[in-house]
Amino acid sequence: MFRFLLLFMVLSAPAHAENDFFAQRQQMVKEIDETVRYTSGQIGKMALDIRVMDVMRRVPRHEFVPVSMQAFAYLNQPLPIGNNQTISQPYIVALMTDLADINKESVVLEVGTGSGYQAAVLAELAQFVYSVEIVEALGRQAALTLKRLAYDNVKLRIGDGYHGWMEYAPYDAILVTAAPETIPQALIDQLKPGGKLVIPVGKQSSIQTLQVVEKNKQGRISVHDVLPVGFVPLTRSQ
Numbered sequence: 001m002f003r004f005l006l007l008f009m010v011l012s013a014p015a016h017a018e019n020d021f022f023a024q025r026q027q028m029v030k031e032i033d034e035t036v037r038y039t040s041g042q043i044g045k046m047a048l049d050i051r052v053m054d055v056m057r058r059v060p061r062h063e064f065v066p067v068s069m070q071a072f073a074y075l076n077q078p079l080p081i082g083n084n085q086t087i088s089q090p091y092i093v094a095l096m097t098d099l100a101d102i103n104k105e106s107v108v109l110e111v112g113t114g115s116g117y118q119a120a121v122l123a124e125l126a127q128f129v130y131s132v133e134i135v136e137a138l139g140r141q142a143a144l145t146l147k148r149l150a151y152d153n154v155k156l157r158i159g160d161g162y163h164g165w166m167e168y169a170p171y172d173a174i175l176v177t178a179a180p181e182t183i184p185q186a187l188i189d190q191l192k193p194g195g196k197l198v199i200p201v202g203k204q205s206s207i208q209t210l211q212v213v214e215k216n217k218q219g220r221i222s223v224h225d226v227l228p229v230g231f232v233p234l235t236r237s238q
């Protein structure tokens, strides 16, 4: 009898863990929602797109962090992912995704793959996601995670994304998840008319500003500030 009980416990343990993660993820989404309301004066809305929130409810963030961090995966906080880099705060991931205005037809570029989590969130909403990561070890790990979770509409490249990814340009949306001091012109050039670039801008020594750059149908550029943020620097290979 005891043996059977033990066997049952062993077999059901992973299922319990998954249920826990599921519950924690629902709680995380509630906290994102609260943070959105708290910052509504700055971001100009009381709630994010429901499709974005649904994706945040689904994507298993714990799969994108080191095992030692899994217990903290659903805190609404950035977490270390090795190589001095971090996976962004879930609220920021949701906000940047919302600001990018992505739909099923969108072709999206991300600069700064990191753990691959933001790429997975984008892949749930877009037609295709291209993502560039400058640190080889992170790019390789992200590729493994995304493959294991069957995100087949994401293509990764290891390299410097400062100049975007010309080969597949132009893009409907570009998200940059590391901060340059000024907006790289190449990223603006690689936006489609009607497209949006969501990017943190500013020096590391100060707080940066999350900006949305919009290219209208006539190709005219407008920039607006959304929120003070803190991102790792957008580094350069040379």
Ligand code: SAH
Binding pocket: 085, 086, 087, 088, 111, 112, 113, 114, 115, 116, 117, 118, 119, 132, 133, 134, 135, 138, 159, 160, 161, 162, 177, 178, 232, 233, 234, 235, 236, 237
């Ligand atoms: N989007 C990530 C968060 C990444 S943190 C996630 O969801 O986990 C920012 C990432 O940008 C880091 O992994 C860093 O190595 C990368 N990065 C910094 N400068 C870069 C550059 N010039 N080109 C591509 N990636 C860069």
